Each structure stands twice: as structure tokens, then as C-alpha cells.
Amino acid sequence: MDFQPLLVTPEQSIGESLWFIFRGSHLLVTDAEEIINLPDDKTSAFFAHFILRRHVIDQLQGRVCYGIEVSTQAASPPGYVFASLRSLFGRTDDALLSLAGRAFQIIDWDRTHLYCSRCGTPTTLHTHERARICPSCQLAFYPRIAPVVMGLIIRGQELLLARSPQFAPNVYSAIAGYCEPGESLEIALKREIREEVGVEVGNLQYFRSQSWPFPHSLMVAFTCHYQSGVIAPQPGEIEDARWFSMNDLPMLPHPVSVARQLIDATLALMKSRHHALH
Numbered sequence: 001m002d003f004q005p006l007l008v009t010p011e012q013s014i015g016e017s018l019w020f021i022f023r024g025s026h027l028l029v030t031d032a033e034e035i036i037n038l039p040d041d042k043t044s045a046f047f048a049h050f051i052l053r054r055h056v057i058d059q060l061q062g063r064v065c066y067g068i069e070v071s072t073q074a075a076s077p078p079g080y081v082f083a084s085l086r087s088l089f090g091r092t093d094d095a096l097l098s099l100a101g102r103a104f105q106i107i108d109w110d111r112t113h114l115y116c117s118r119c120g121t122p123t124t125l126h127t128h129e130r131a132r133i134c135p136s137c138q139l140a141f142y143p144r145i146a147p148v149v150m151g152l153i154i155r156g157q158e159l160l161l162a163r164s165p166q167f168a169p170n171v172y173s174a175i176a177g178y179c180e181p182g183e184s185l186e187i188a189l190k191r192e193i194r195e196e197v198g199v200e201v202g203n204l205q206y207f208r209s210q211s212w213p214f215p216h217s218l219m220v221a222f223t224c225h226y227q228s229g230v231i232a233p234q235p236g237e238i239e240d241a242r243w244f245s246m247n248d249l250p251m252l253p254h255p256v257s258v259a260r261q262l263i264d265a266t267l268a269l270m271k272s273r274h275h276a277l278h
């Protein structure tokens, strides 16, 4: 899917616009059990008096995408509900989900950078960049993106998986943590793994990345190989960490997450190698 980031409404567009209407962190969608949809032009007009901020965020196949924040007083029209982004996983297509995450991050950036953090002057929107500018001292505020490294540790036919206290019950996943200023992704990942489970790894291989709008992370996933050390879970961060055989895994994260894709792809590769050997 190709995004065409936009700042202003283009002169030409095709069909109805795509409306990402947020109340707080919840998005307006059709009230349906399975597949959900966004509101149409007519429904979005219902919110005209409740708009707090409005951004042109993209153009998807000729359709202009708007990110809109409405006040907490705005009620959902009949047939629609305000739903959390997480609740939409698996119930809409990836392009819409990505755009919803993008709209949410732009709205969140806009509402949290209304004043200059250096001199306190109210900021204004930049005319040709996605930025807010301080008219007094010219400091620019861009949307924040926080890189998070993730590593799936392989040892023979086993994977090291761990549980954070915030995970859903019984779910285990790869190790992940924020990059610190000055670190490369590789250094950050080795440090996180050392801190969280006490082992040393090598042979890092990039897998893929995923935008994770809770609130503005960029997940960067790797596989790596165990080198040394005994598992020692970091108190407060890791509730449990263990080696799991590739044939006997615990509950894993949701299939939409890059963590799950990383685990599934690695397992598939391990199993095909295992079969080739036997």
C-alpha cells in the first residue's frame, strides 16, 4: 500500500473521502460484529459543530483521508460506535488500520504540541511540513516516533519467550524495549535482552518493522542467536521467561502484531530446516 502524505486538501480527488473521526483515542466506525467500516461523507457532516482539529493526512487510491478530533460531547450517530484501535485488529483491512494509526498519531501530536516547550509561546502549524512552529523562537515540533527494538532469541530448536506483567494472561512474546538516545538498533537490542533476561546474543538479522500507534512506536523486529548466559528475568519488567521447544509453544500475541509474525516466520523456517535434516 502506498501512502501519499498530504498537508492540504488536493484539488482533485476521487469518490467519497475517508473520515477518521476520533473522540479521545477512540475511532468512529460502523457498529458491526465482524467487518467494520468508516463513516461516509454524510455521517461525518453530523460532527460539524464538534470538531476540535482537522488534518488532511493522506490520499488512498484517490480518496482524501481526514483525521478529525471531536469533543467529548459528540455522541455517535445511529449505527456507529467509537471503538479503540486495538479492538479493530482483524476486523478491517490493513490499509485502513494503518491509516487509522497514522491519523491517531497526527491528532495526538497536534494536541500535545500547542505550546513551545522552550519558551511557552502558542505554536502554529507549518504551511508545507508536518510540523508545529514556535513563532517566537522558531523551534519546530514534528510528530514523535519512538523506535522499539524487538528480538526473538533462537537456540537450536528452542525460542526464548517472555511475559511482561502488562501482557494478557498466559501470553509470551519476544523481548522488546525502547532505543536510548545514541544507540544503534543492534546495540539497543543487545542491551535490552541483557537487561530483561540476562543472556548475550549475536547474529542479529532484521525481520521487518511495524508502526504501533500506542501512542507512537515504531517496532523494529529481529531474530538473533543465543550466545551465553542463564535466563534471569528483570524484576518488575519480566514476570517469566523460558526456553520453549518449537513444538510446544505457549499462547502467543495477536496475529496482527509484528511480534507474532516474527515468531510464526521463524518457526516456519526452523521446522522446514528440521524436516530437511531428518
Ligand SMILES: [Zn+2]
Pocket: 116, 117, 118, 119, 120, 121, 134, 135, 136, 137, 138, 139
Ligand atoms: Zn519558542
